[in-house]
Amino acid sequence: MGLRYQPLAASIRFARASFKLIRGEDGLLETLGNDQPGFDHDALGRRLGLLIEASATNLLRYSTDFSNALWEKNAGVTVGPSAIMAPDGSNNAMLLDLPGGTDGIYQNVGSLVSGETYSFAIWMRAVSGTAAITLGGIDGPSMHAISLGENWQRVSIAEPASGTTRYPKISTAVSGIPASVLIWNAQLEAGPAPTSDIISNGIPASRAAEGVTLDPGDWFAQGAGTMVFDLQTASAWRGIWRIVQLYSSSLDDDHLDLGYDSDAGQLRLSLRRDGVPIVTQSLYGGLSPDTRHRIALGWEDDGIAVALGGVVLTSPSGFAMPRNFSNIVLGSYGGTDKHMNGHLRNLAYWPERLSDARLAGLSVV
Numbered sequence: 001m002g003l004r005y006q007p008l009a010a011s012i013r014f015a016r017a018s019f020k021l022i023r024g025e026d027g028l029l030e031t032l033g034n035d036q037p038g039f040d041h042d043a044l045g046r047r048l049g050l051l052i053e054a055s056a057t058n059l060l061r062y063s064t065d066f067s068n069a070l071w072e073k074n075a076g077v078t079v080g081p082s083a084i085m086a087p088d089g090s091n092n093a094m095l096l097d098l099p100g101g102t103d104g105i106y107q108n109v110g111s112l113v114s115g116e117t118y119s120f121a122i123w124m125r126a127v128s129g130t131a132a133i134t135l136g137g138i139d140g141p142s143m144h145a146i147s148l149g150e151n152w153q154r155v156s157i158a159e160p161a162s163g164t165t166r167y168p169k170i171s172t173a174v175s176g177i178p179a180s181v182l183i184w185n186a187q188l189e190a191g192p193a194p195t196s197d198i199i200s201n202g203i204p205a206s207r208a209a210e211g212v213t214l215d216p217g218d219w220f221a222q223g224a225g226t227m228v229f230d231l232q233t234a235s236a237w238r239g240i241w242r243i244v245q246l247y248s249s250s251l252d253d254d255h256l257d258l259g260y261d262s263d264a265g266q267l268r269l270s271l272r273r274d275g276v277p278i279v280t281q282s283l284y285g286g287l288s289p290d291t292r293h294r295i296a297l298g299w300e301d302d303g304i305a306v307a308l309g310g311v312v313l314t315s316p317s318g319f320a321m322p323r324n325f326s327n328i329v330l331g332s333y334g335g336t337d338k339h340m341n342g343h344l345r346n347l348a349y350w351p352e353r354l355s356d357a358r359l360a361g362l363s364v365v
Contacts, residue, residue, distance in 0.1 A: 008214060008219070008347060008349060011214045011215045011216070011217060011219065012212070012213070012214055013211075013212070013213045013214070013215065014035055014036065014037040014210065014211070014212055015035055015210065015211040015212075015213075015335065016034060016035055016036070016038075016207075016208050016209070016210045016211070017034060017035075017208040018034060018206070018207050018208035019031055019032060019033060019034070019207070020032045020036070020038050020053075020196060020207055020210075021088070021196055021197040021198070021199070022038040022039070022040050022041075022051065022196060023040055023041045023042070023043075024041060024045075025041055025045045025047075026045060027041070027042075027043050027044065027045055028087065028088060028089045029087050029088040029089075029197060030088070031088075037050055037212075038050065038051045038052075038053075038196070038210070039051075040196075040343060043151070043152075048232060048343045048345070049230075049232060049343035049344050049345035049346070050212065050343060050344045050345075051196060051342070051343050052210055052212055052330065052331035052332065052339055052340055052341070052342070052343075052344060053195050053196060053207070053209070053210055053339055053341050054195070054209050054210075054332070054337060054338075054339035054341060055206060055207060055208055055209040056189050056190075056191070056195045056198060056206065056207050057189060057190070057198070057204050057205070057206040057207075058187045058188065058189060058198035058199070058200045058204055058205050058206075059109055059111065059112075059118075059188045059189060059190075059204050060107055060109065060168070060186050060187065060188045060200060060204070061107070061200055061201070061202060061203060061204065062200065062201060062202070063185050063186050063187060063198070063199050063200040063205075064086075064092050064094075064184060064185050064186075064199055065094075065201075066079045066094045066096065066105060066183060066186075067079055067080065067094065070107055070108075071105055071106070071107050072105070072106055072107065072108065072167075073104075073105050074102075074103035074104060074105075075103065076099035076103055077096075077097065077098060077099065077103055077104060077105055078096075078097045079094050079095065079096050079097070079105060079183075080094065080095055081094060081095070082094055082095040082182055084182055086123070086152075086184045086185075087123050087152045087154075087184055087185075088184075092184060093182050093183070093184045094182070094183055094184070095127070095180065095181075095182055096170065096180070096181050096182070096183050097178075097179075097180050098133075098170070098171060098172050098178060098179045098180070098181070099178050100172050100175075100176050100177055100178040100179075101171070101172065101173065101176050102171050102173045103171060104134075104169050104170050104171030104172070104173075105169070105170050105171075106167040106168060106169035106170070107167060107168060107186075107188075108166070108167050109166050109167060109168070109188060110166070112161035112166050113161060114161055114162050115160055115161065115162070116160065116161055116190060117158055117159065117160050117161075117190075117191065117192050117238075118158065118159065118160075118161055118188060118189065118190055118191070119156055119157070119158040119187075119188070119189055119191055119192060119193055119194045119236075120135060120156060120157050120158075120159075120168040120186070120187070120188050120194075121154055121155065121156035121186070121187045121194035122135070122154070122155060122156075122170070122183060122184070122185065122186040122187065123152055123153070123154050123155075123183065123184040123185055124146070124148050124152075124153065124154075124155055124181050124182065124183050124184075125148055125149065125150060125151055125152045125153065125181065125182045126148040126149055126150055126179075126180075126181055126182075127150075127180045127181065127182060128150060129150070130147060130148060130149055130150075131147075131148045131179040131180070131181050132145065132146070132147060132148075132172060132174065132175035132177060132179065133145075133146045133147075133148055133155075133170060133171075133172060133179060133181060134146070134169075134170070134171045134172055134173040134174045134175070135155060135156075135157045135168070135169075135170060136157060136159070136168075136169060136171075136173070143173065143174055144157045145174040145175070148181060152182075152184075154194070154197075156193070156194045158191075158192050158193065158236065168186065168188050170183070185197055185199055191238070192236040192237065192238055193234055193235045193236035193237070193289075193341070195207070195341060209332070209335075209336060209337065209339060210331075210332070210335075210339065211329070211332065211335030211336070212329070212330040212331055212332070212335070212344075213327065213328060213329050213330065213335060214328040214330065215328075216246075216325055216326060216327075216328055219349075219351070220325070220328075220351070221351035221352065222322075222323040222324070222325060223300065223301055223321050223323045224299060224300040224301065224321070224351070224352055224353045225298070225299060225349065225350065225351055225352065225353065226296065226297065226298040226299075226349065226350040226352065226353055226354045226359070227244060227296070227297045227347065227348070227349050228294060228295070228296045228297075228346075228347070228348040228349075228362045228363070229243055229244065229294065229295045229296075229297070229344065229346075229347060230292070230293075230294050230344070230345040230346035230347070230348075230365075231243070231292070231293050231294075231295065231340070231342060231343065231344060231345065232290075232291070232292050232293075232342050232343040232345055233287055233288065233289050233290060233291055233292075233293065233340070233342045234289060234290070234340065234341040234342040235289055235290040236289050236290075237262040237289060237341065238262055238263065239261075239262060239263060239338070240259055240260065240261045240262070240263075240268065240338055241259060241260055241262070241331075241332075241338050241339060241340045241341070242257070242258070242259040242260075242329070242331060242332050242333045242338050242339075242340065243258045243259055243260065243295060243297075243330075243331065243340065244257075244258050244297065244328065244329065244330055244331075245257045245258075245327070245328070245329040245333070245334070246325040246327070246328050247325060247326075247327050247329075248322065248324045248325060248326055248327070249326070249327075251333075251334055252272075252275060253272065253274070253275050254272055254273055254274065254275075254322035254324055254325070255270070255271070255272045255322075256270075256271050256299060256304070256321075256322075256325070257269070257270040257271075258295075258297055258306065259333075259338070260287055260340075261282075262287075262289075264282070265286045265287075266282040266283060266284055266285065266286070267282070267283040267284070267285040267287075267295075267306060267308065267313075268280075268281070268282055268283070269281045269282075269283060269304060269306060269315065271304065271315070271319075271321075272322075273319070273320070273321075273322050278319050279304065279315045279316065279319075281315055283306055283308075283313045284313070285306065285308040285309070285311070285313065287308075292345070292365050293308065293309075293365065294308075294362065294363045294364065294365050295307070295308050295363060296308075296354075296359040296360075296362045296363045298353040298354055298359050299321055299353055300321065300352075300353035301319075301320050301321050302317045302318055302319060302320070303315055303316075303317040303319075305353070305356060305359055307356075307359035307360050307362065307363035308363050309363060309364060310360045310361070310363060310364045311360065311363075312356045312359050312360050312363075314356075330344060330347070331344055348362075
């Protein structure tokens, strides 16, 4: 993540009460300790930005040990150790031999809520050449065809659960062709898209929510300013998530709040002063999942402007901005929920409200 205004680098704070797995510059997953920022990278080592995530739980047990009895196997299915390095650089990858058809490996999970959506993700690669694999289902057999090559890739599906027995399964039901593949760390969690890897053993394992804040010291100009957020959105989402919040002692008191309602497809802006709502506005600026966006937020004593994709949307004017913002929260609601589950690639700040023309230009990727 880049910081365009130098004091931001010294003012940013991270909080997470657990470990986190993130991809490093060498393309391998690495373990971060508590409160360490998760600067993520792609397979080639290119920085993706700061990954800001909510809490999550891997509902599967023994997520990397597919030889455990909780991973049930149909007749003819075998699993064993592999000499090929796993995505985290360890020797924990396993070789899965599938006889073809619907026979496969699965784990029974009985605690899912009927009608809720769950995502299933697993690292896989073909031993050689390519392999056709079926993932499914979170709620019984399904037909999610996956094509694998000789590089590790994290593949996933998402499905709603019903009232019957549920099991995420790996087979070759679509192609019917036998396959030998490498597998590592299976993950089943609530929500429409998988989050970063969580490794479990005998019980489901969890990762804590992340809080990312800026301390508004002498560098921060009360009453007027501009922030530009360079974001890579999550691959799927639901509900409302936050981009930034500026507030005094409480979100119920003075605050400036910019978020996104993925169900309505709208940016949402909220301003309070002395606990009284001044602006509550839907800005009709749609965001696409798994896409890079730039969003510019400018404010001053008599108005707020939000720019997205070269278009500037403004609030009604004629009010005085609060001048007591002492908290700046990035990518979540008060640092506790409604996380963006995406990457903050860059953040720029100016201690003044830039012109509409400048905001428009800064909001184009």
